[in-house]
Amino acid sequence: MKKVDVVTLGCSKNLVDSERLIKQFQAAGFSVAHDAENPEGEIAIINTCGFIGDAKEESIETILEFAEAKKRGEIKKLFVMGCLSERYFQQLKTELPEVDGMYGKFDWQQIIKDLGQTYRADLVNERSLTTPNHYAYFKISEGCNRTCSYCAIPIITGKHKSRPMEELVDEARRLAGKGVRELQVIAQDLSFYGLDLYKEMRLAELTQKVADVEGIDWVRLHYAYPAGFPLDVLKVMNEHPNVCNYMDIALQHISDPMLKLMRRNVTKADTYKLIETMRKEVPGIHLRTTMITGHPGETEQDFKEMLEFVKEARFERLGVFPYSHEEDTHAYKNYRDDVPDEVKQERANIIMEAQEQISWEINQKKVGSQIKVIIDRKDDDYYVGRTEFDSPEVDPEVLIPVDSADLKTGEFYQVEITDAEAYDLFGTIVE
Numbered sequence: 001m002k003k004v005d006v007v008t009l010g011c012s013k014n015l016v017d018s019e020r021l022i023k024q025f026q027a028a029g030f031s032v033a034h035d036a037e038n039p040e041g042e043i044a045i046i047n048t049c050g051f052i053g054d055a056k057e058e059s060i061e062t063i064l065e066f067a068e069a070k071k072r073g074e075i076k077k078l079f080v081m082g083c084l085s086e087r088y089f090q091q092l093k094t095e096l097p098e099v100d101g102m103y104g105k106f107d108w109q110q111i112i113k114d115l116g117q118t119y120r121a122d123l124v125n126e127r128s129l130t131t132p133n134h135y136a137y138f139k140i141s142e143g144c145n146r147t148c149s150y151c152a153i154p155i156i157t158g159k160h161k162s163r164p165m166e167e168l169v170d171e172a173r174r175l176a177g178k179g180v181r182e183l184q185v186i187a188q189d190l191s192f193y194g195l196d197l198y199k200e201m202r203l204a205e206l207t208q209k210v211a212d213v214e215g216i217d218w219v220r221l222h223y224a225y226p227a228g229f230p231l232d233v234l235k236v237m238n239e240h241p242n243v244c245n246y247m248d249i250a251l252q253h254i255s256d257p258m259l260k261l262m263r264r265n266v267t268k269a270d271t272y273k274l275i276e277t278m279r280k281e282v283p284g285i286h287l288r289t290t291m292i293t294g295h296p297g298e299t300e301q302d303f304k305e306m307l308e309f310v311k312e313a314r315f316e317r318l319g320v321f322p323y324s325h326e327e328d329t330h331a332y333k334n335y336r337d338d339v340p341d342e343v344k345q346e347r348a349n350i351i352m353e354a355q356e357q358i359s360w361e362i363n364q365k366k367v368g369s370q371i372k373v374i375i376d377r378k379d380d381d382y383y384v385g386r387t388e389f390d391s392p393e394v395d396p397e398v399l400i401p402v403d404s405a406d407l408k409t410g411e412f413y414q415v416e417i418t419d420a421e422a423y424d425l426f427g428t429i430v431e
Contacts, residue, residue, distance in 0.1 A: 002029075002030050002031070002041075002042055002043065003030070003031045003032075003033070003040060003041035003042055003043070004025050004030050004031070004032045004033070004041045004042070004043045004044075004045065005032075005033050005034075005036055005039040005040070005041035005043070005044045005045070005075075006018050006021060006022055006025075006032060006033070006034050006035075006044075006045045006047065007034075007035055007039075007044065007045070007046050007047065007062060007066075008034065008035060008047045008130070009046070009047060009048050009049045009055070009058055009059050009062060009082070010047075010048070010049025010051065010055055010059075010082070010083060011049065011051075011186075012137040012184065012186050012222075012393075013137075013139055013142075013186055013187070013188070014047050014049060014082055014083065015130060015131075015137055016127065016137050016139045016186075017047060017081075017082070017105070017108060018034065018047045018130065019127035019128055019129060019130055020123075020124075020125075020126070020127045021045070021047075021081075021108055021111065021112075022034060022127070022128040022130070023123055023126050023127045023128045024109070024112050024117075024119060024120060024123060025112070025117075026128055027120050027123055028112065028117040028118070028120075032128070034130045035130070039066075039069075039075070041075065042075060042076045042077065043075065043076065043077045043078075043079070043115070044066045044069070044070075044075050044077070044078050044079070045078075045079045045080075045081060045111065046059070046062055046063055046066060046078075046079070046080050046081070046082070047081050047082040047108075048062075048063070048080060048081065048082035048083055048084035048085055049082065049083050049084060050082070050083035050084035050085075050086065050087040050088065050152070050156060051083065051152060051153065051156075052152075052321065052324035052326065053324040053326075054324070056084055059082075059084045060084075063078075063080055063096060063099065066078050067096065067098035067099070070098055071098070077100045077101075077115075078098060078099050078100055079099065079100060079101040079102075079103065079111055080092065080096070080099050080101070080102050080103065081102075081103040081104065081105070081108040081111065082104075082105055082108075083105055083156045083157075085102050085103060085104055085105075086104035086105040086106070086156050086157075087152065087155065087156050089102060089104060101114055105156060105157065125167060125170075125171055126174075129178075129180075131392070132376055132377065132409060132410065133178070133179050133180065133410060134179065134180060134181045134182060134374065134376075134409070134410030135180060135181065135182035135183070135184060135218075135374075135376075135392065136175050136180045136182075136183060136184070137183075137184045137186050138168070138171070138172065138175075138183040138184060138185050138186065138210075139163075139186050139187060140162065140163055140168055140185060140186070140187050140190070140193055140206065141160055141161060141162040141163060141187040141188070141189070141190075141192070141193055142157055142158075142160075142161050142187070142188065143157040143158045143159050143160045143161050143188060144157060144159075144160055144188040144189045144192075145159055145160045145189070145192060146189060146225065146265075147263050147330065148252075148262055148263055148264060148330075149261060149262050149263045149295070149329060149330040149331040149334075149335070150262060150292065150295060150323060150324070150326065150329055150330075150331045151326075151329060152326045152327075152328065152329055153188055155328050155329070157188060159196075160188070160189060160192045160195070160196060161196060162192075162193050162194050162195070162196050162197045162198075164197060165194070165197075165202065165205070165206055165209065168206060168210065169206075169209050169210060169213065172210045172213045172216060173213050173214075176213050176214065176215030176216050177215070179410070180215075180216070181215065181216065181217045181218065181374070181410065181412075182216070182217060182218040182219075182220070182374065183210060183216060183218070183219050183220070184220050184222060184391060184392070185207070185210070185219060185220065185221050185222060186222045186223060187222075187223055188223065189223065189224070189225050190203055190221055190222065190223055190224045190225075191203065191224050191225040191227075191228060191229055191230055192225075193206060194206065201228075201230045203221075203230045203233050204230055204232040204233040204235070204236050207219060207221065207233055207236045207240075207243060208236045208239075208240065211236070211240040211242050211243050212240075216242060217242055217374075217412065218242055218244050218374070218388055219240075219242060219243045219244060220244040220246050220388070220391055221233070221243075221244075221246065221247055221248065222248040222288075222391065223248055223249075223250065224247060224248065224249040224250075225249070225250070226249060226250075226251055226264070226266045226270065226271060226274055227264065227265040227266040227270075229249070229274060231277065231281075234277075234278060234281040234282050235281070237282050237285070238281065238282060244388040244389070245282050245284050245285045245286060245388060245389065246285065246286050246287075246288070246388060246389050246390075246391070247278065247285060247286075247287055247288070248288040248289075248317075248391070249287065249288070249289055250289060250290045251271060251289045251290070251291070252264065252290065252291060252292045253291065253292060253295070253298075253302070253306055254268050254271060254305055254306050254309035255268065255298075255301075255302040255305040255306065256268050257297070257299075257302060258295060258297065258298055258302045258306075259271075261295065261296065261297050261331075261335070262292075262295060263330060268305075272313075275287070275313055286316035286317060286389035287313075287315050287316055287317065288315065288316070288317035288318070288319075288391070288394075288395070289315050289317070289318055289319075290318070290319045290320065290321060291306060291310070291318065291319075291320045291321070291348075291351055292320070292321050292322075292323050293306070293320060293321075293322055293323065293339075293344050293345075293347035293348045293351065294322050294323040294339035294341075294343060294344025294347060294348075295323045295331070295339070296323070296325075296331055296335035296336060296337055296338055296339065297335060297338070298323075298339055303347050306351065307350060307351060307354060310351055310354055310355060310358070311354055311358070314358050314362070315355070315358070316359070316362055316389065317359075317394070317395055318351075318352075318355045318358075319394070320348040320351045320352055320355075321348070322341070322344035322345050322347075322348050323337075323339065323344055325337040356422045356423075357422075359396075359422045359423060360420070360421065360422040363396070363420035363421065363422065363423075363424075363425060364420050366417045366420060366425060367417050367418065367419060367420050368416070368417065369416070369417050370414055370415065370416050370417075370430055371387045371398070371414075371415055371417060371427075372387065372388065372412055372413075372414060372415075373385040373386065373387055373398045373400075373412065373413055373414075373415040373427070374386055374410070374411070374412050375400075375407050375408065375409050375410065375411055375413065376392065376397075376409065377409060378402060378407075378409070380402075381401060381402055381403075382399040382400060382401060382402060383399070383400040383401075383402055383405075383407045384397050384398070384399060384400075385397065385398045385400065385413070385415070386398060387425075396423045396424055396425060397424055397425070398415060398417075398424075398425045398426070398427050399424055399425070399426050399427070400415060400426075400427055400428065400429065401428070404428050404429065405428075405429040407429070413429050413430075414429070414430040415427040415428065415429060415430065416428055416429075416430050
């Protein structure tokens, strides 16, 4: 049996593509390892990220590491796919002759055929999960119609394309049948779901139908956009207890001059009103957002507005990216990258310092409360779980001493929170 190593870099949307590829290899009789600590396959496939500078650098370094392994005879074939190769196909093909096959984000099926195997069209929506068996990422669309100044995603993915609702509901049922209890709904832009297929935004309807699938205990929504946000999804959150009171919505900035330069099609007043509506319509909702520091034209005053906004809005979850000047974007063509890198990073650090205090204060209020928790894994002295307000990998975790109970991965438990740090909660099982 031939062995294949698949390495996934970047976001969870890439991970779904890797899982589909792995399923095809397994159907062809290959043994496949994903993100192995010590790759041992004859074939290596790197699923790359090409979003921002740091991610591109990581992708290149990983390709070069495997290229060296190929020179040493440790692997026989090296393939590259994903966002980086979609964006820089010809350049990478020229500069990396060690790579046996270069594929983009949408033609990875050709890898199977180029290895002399039959691509199984009947498995087009099947995948082999790389996540723990109890949760899965659930990609509902691909691409983005927005024209944000800084963003290379539309260059890589093209226009927004929704997957048919019937297909998605069927996939949710199949995942539930395999033991998946939690769906992380993902897309480049959730807000536009359905617009291309049904001539109207249908995220609320899709969420409701997926939530009605037997066996799905949690549905969590990621990567919405503030301009034109589908407010009807908030009603679905309230009416369906298994739709998590959680929304990942990238706001990026608050200063009106910056929002205009960023081409966000939203104002400071719009943003404050949207947050107020979300918190009013869904009491207790946890909001995750991201900010960008150092976009071209960002003044000290713009940054101070952002900092004040973060302190006022008190997001439960927040991340910051220093601006990356990406080729072929509107900002790259029209703006000078005029904020020094050290200033971008310093501003990002200041935002995260403020957020750490906010997170600590929010978590302190949870001490003494009882919360439903799903167990993801066992790490040394603790079982590690999450609440409905926490997405895997990026959000706080709940740590429960292993000597206090005998718990099963993928099961839900009622947990009393006994202590809290800025980004972790500690608890004990409620008998």
